[in-house]
Amino acid sequence: MSDAALLHVEGLHGWYGESHVLHGMDFDIREGEVVTLLGRNGAGKTTTLLAIMGILGKRTGSVRFAGTETVGMQPRRIARMGIAICPEERGVFSSLNVDENMMLPPRIAAGGLELDRIYELFPNLRERRRSQGTKLSGGEQQMLAIARILRTGAKLLLLDEPTEGLAPVIVQQIGRTIAALKKEGFTILLVEQNFRFAASVADRHYVVDQGRVIDMIPNAELDANIDKLHGYLGV
Amino acid sequence: MFELLGIPPQVLLGQLLLGLINGSFYAVLSLGLAVIFGLLNIINFAHGALYMMGAFVAWMLLNYVGIGYWPALILAPLIVGAFGIVLERTMLARLYHLDHLYGLLLTFGLALIIQGLFRNYYGISGLPYRIPDILSGGHNLGFMFMPNYRAWVVVASVIVCFGTWFMIEKTRLGAYLRAATENPVLVGAFGINVPLMITLTYGFGVALAGFAGVLAAPIYSVNPNMGADMIIVVFAVVVIGGMGSIMGAILTGYILGLVEGLTRVFYPEGSAVVIFVIMAIVLLIKPEGLFGRAA
Ligand SMILES: Nc1ncnc2c1ncn2[C@@H]1O[C@H](COP(=O)(O)OP(=O)(O)O)[C@@H](O)[C@H]1O
Ligand SMILES: [Mg+2]
Numbered sequence: 001m002s003d004a005a006l007l008h009v010e011g012l013h014g015w016y017g018e019s020h021v022l023h024g025m026d027f028d029i030r031e032g033e034v035v036t037l038l039g040r041n042g043a044g045k046t047t048t049l050l051a052i053m054g055i056l057g058k059r060t061g062s063v064r065f066a067g068t069e070t071v072g073m074q075p076r077r078i079a080r081m082g083i084a085i086c087p088e089e090r091g092v093f094s095s096l097n098v099d100e101n102m103m104l105p106p107r108i109a110a111g112g113l114e115l116d117r118i119y120e121l122f123p124n125l126r127e128r129r130r131s132q133g134t135k136l137s138g139g140e141q142q143m144l145a146i147a148r149i150l151r152t153g154a155k156l157l158l159l160d161e162p163t164e165g166l167a168p169v170i171v172q173q174i175g176r177t178i179a180a181l182k183k184e185g186f187t188i189l190l191v192e193q194n195f196r197f198a199a200s201v202a203d204r205h206y207v208v209d210q211g212r213v214i215d216m217i218p219n220a221e222l223d224a225n226i227d228k229l230h231g232y233l234g235v
Numbered sequence: 236m237f238e239l240l241g242i243p244p245q246v247l248l249g250q251l252l253l254g255l256i257n258g259s260f261y262a263v264l265s266l267g268l269a270v271i272f273g274l275l276n277i278i279n280f281a282h283g284a285l286y287m288m289g290a291f292v293a294w295m296l297l298n299y300v301g302i303g304y305w306p307a308l309i310l311a312p313l314i315v316g317a318f319g320i321v322l323e324r325t326m327l328a329r330l331y332h333l334d335h336l337y338g339l340l341l342t343f344g345l346a347l348i349i350q351g352l353f354r355n356y357y358g359i360s361g362l363p364y365r366i367p368d369i370l371s372g373g374h375n376l377g378f379m380f381m382p383n384y385r386a387w388v389v390v391a392s393v394i395v396c397f398g399t400w401f402m403i404e405k406t407r408l409g410a411y412l413r414a415a416t417e418n419p420v421l422v423g424a425f426g427i428n429v430p431l432m433i434t435l436t437y438g439f440g441v442a443l444a445g446f447a448g449v450l451a452a453p454i455y456s457v458n459p460n461m462g463a464d465m466i467i468v469v470f471a472v473v474v475i476g477g478m479g480s481i482m483g484a485i486l487t488g489y490i491l492g493l494v495e496g497l498t499r500v501f502y503p504e505g506s507a508v509v510i511f512v513i514m515a516i517v518l519l520i521k522p523e524g525l526f527g528r529a530a
Contacts, residue, residue: 053424079426091421095413103407104414105425152425 005064006031006187007052007156012061012071014044014051014211021047023211024061029156034178034188036198039208040234045191046088048208049158052189053085054078065156080108084154088161088191090145094134098125101133102148109153113184121177122147139170146177150186157181160191175201195233207232242500248379250496256385256454258492259392260447262485264469265476266396267443269484270403272473273416274436277327277338283466284346285441289315289448290457291353294364304367308449315445316438323437328430346462353459361456388450395446396485403481412436471514477527487525 005028014022022044029035037045050056052063054075063071070078084105093101102115102125119126122143128136136144142162149157159178163171171194178188178201192198198205199222207215209232217225264282271279292311296302302310322345330337366384373382403409415422415429423429448462455461469488476487491510499506517525 055420055424075420075424076426076428079424085421085424087421091418093414093417095417096410100407100410100414104410104422106427108426149425 004030006033006066007189008062008064009048009052010062010064012048012051012063013059014047014056015058016047016056017058021211022051022059025051025208025211025213027206027213027216029187029189031155031187032182032185033204034182034190034202036190036192036202036205037208038192038195038198038205038229038233041193043208044211045208046160047211049085049087049160049189049191052078052158053083055085079105079154082109082153082155083158084149084152084156085158086145086149086160086162088164090141092133092136092141092144094132096133097129098131098133098136098144099129101144102129102151105148105152107152109155111155112151112153115151118147118150121150121180139166139173142166142170142174143177146174150181155185156187156189158189158191161193162190163192163194163197171197195229195235205229245379247500250500251493252379252381252385252496254493254496254499255489256388256492257495258489259389260451260465260488261469261472261492262396262488263392263443263447263450264465265472265484265488266399266481267440267447268469268473269476269478269481270399270412270443271437271440272478273481274412274419274433275323275327275331275338276335277330277342278335279437279440280339280342280466281322281345281349282342282441282444282469283462283464284349285315285319285462286444286448286451286465287353287459287462288318288349289445290364290452290455290461291357291448291459292445293449293452294362294457297364304449304453308446311449312442312445315448316442319441320434320438323434327437328434331433346466350459350463357459359458359460361458364452364457366453384453388454391450392447395443396488399443400481400485468510471510473524474514475510475517475524477524479523480526483524483526 007029009025009027012022012025013020025048037048039045047056051059054070054073059071061071062069065081065083068081070081093104096104124140125144125147128140133144134141146159146162162174175197181188190198190202199219202219204219205217206213207217207229215232217229264286268279268282271277289311292314293304293307296307296310326341327338330341370384370387373380403412411422411427411432415432419429451461472487472491473484475491476483491513494513495506495509498509
């Protein structure tokens with residue numbers, strides 16, 4: 001099972017300075033899957049993505065990507081192996097226009113989407129190519145933050161709450177985009193608070209609490225487990 | 236000819252030209268400081284010493300190796316840039332996680348050491364550096380005499396400043412630099428080698444100082460204190476312009492050079508302090524600087 005996984009996380013601990021936040025995360029993502037991390041605010045979902053990406057400096061345990069251990073690597077080496085992040089705060093650069101933001105992440109492998117295909121997925125961005133990154137609306141910034149990691153050839157996308165604070169029509173558009181990306185063959189690890197949204201796009205859900213995975217629910221069994229899940233999330 | 240407030244136009248234009256030349260040095264030097272501060276978050280106090288080094292390297296190339304002005308204009312900045320890269324790799328790189336006061340202290344110490352070494356070997360009397368033949372002499376513009384070399388200094392600084400501005404604001408490479416200035420962690424997480432960018436940026440910034448030093452060599456005598464005198468004014472220029480903007484650093488450099496020149500005409504006693512007076516006023520009214528972004 002673990003060798004078939006594109007990403008295999010085992011016993012992952014993580015710290016911000018002295019503060020111990022991840023307490024042994026265990027989960028797997030198979031190639032082509034969309035998997036979510038669900039959990040309350042402060043459960044450690046964002047920290048998990050930062051730890052996978054290598055941005056969280058202090059981490060131990062195992063993060064194997066395509067069979068290679070990455071837990072000791074610098075972020076830029078991890079990125080070059082084929083993982084790309086769309087951070088929670090979006091990270092659109094204000095001193096770059098849309099085009100420059102789009103072209104910033106370097107191609108690390110063949111197989112990324114062509115620019116035309118990306119603008120097909122995000123038609124609003126095409127019209128705003130010359131606009132300064134942070135002059136975009138929140139929804140457009142979110143789309144830009146997703147769009148720019150699609151051309152790099154990264155296989156695993158880490159998306160941190162892409163629907164946070166966005167209007168329902170935009171949330172739907174992002175949902176359609178994630179479905180399209182799955183069809184294109186991307187593997188996606190999605191952090192979500194919006195549980196209905198998660199259910200509409202994902203294959204499986206890991207429930208995170210206090211820096212650990214406490215349950216795994218296949219999307220097909222979600223309805224049967226709905227009360228349990230509400231309990232976990234404290235809804 | 237007409238007179239302005241009793242000032243003959245030759246005097247006025249002559250001082251404006253002198254101001255423009257000083258402004259050319261202010262612009263190139265404050266540009267380098269702004270580029271370095273943007274990415275490294277270090278106030279490079281060694282900038283003046285490296286400017287002085289540029290002049291000395293040109294002098295040494297000429298007197299020890301027989302390499303003249305034009306090759307030195309390329310070689311000296313490369314040598315100073317390489318020296319800067321060694322400083323960055325061996326020392327500055329260890330300070331990035333600390334408050335930028337530490338970088339300032341370290342580079343201040345380095346400036347004293349570099350200046351002290353040159354003073355020890357070359358004294359403080361100043362060494363002459365000849366204007367290249369092709370730029371000796373000058374032209375009579377009718378209203379004033381324009382020395383060719385001074386005209387060249389202005390032209391060269393404008394080319395270098397606006398070339399640098401263009402590279403940073405309009406090219407792909409510049410987009411990396413701007414992005415890394417904003418959020419180095421995310422840029423690194425996209426697979427870009429940010430530490431290498433930082434090293435090269437420091438090298439480039441101090442190479443600009445070295446270039447200014449070579450330009451200065453035939454005008455001011457080459458001496459170990461030339462950087463210390465210059466850097467104080469350039470820091471004031473940077474404070475007035477604000478650290479945040481490349482174009483701001485360039486324009487403030489030229490404008491303050493001109494202001495200094497004008498002051499020399501109308502109130503000569505004030506010319507040595509006018510930039511500091513402006514700095515004080517700017518700090519009171521707009522502490523982030525004229526072109527700076529509020530922190
Ligand atoms: N930069 C930080 N420094 C210290 N603690 C942090 C930092 N960021 C997050 N934390 C703490 O780590 C825990 C997990 O946070 P996070 O991973 O952001 O949660 P989630 O994304 O699940 O809402 C929280 O208790 C939070 O307060
Ligand atoms: Mg989060």
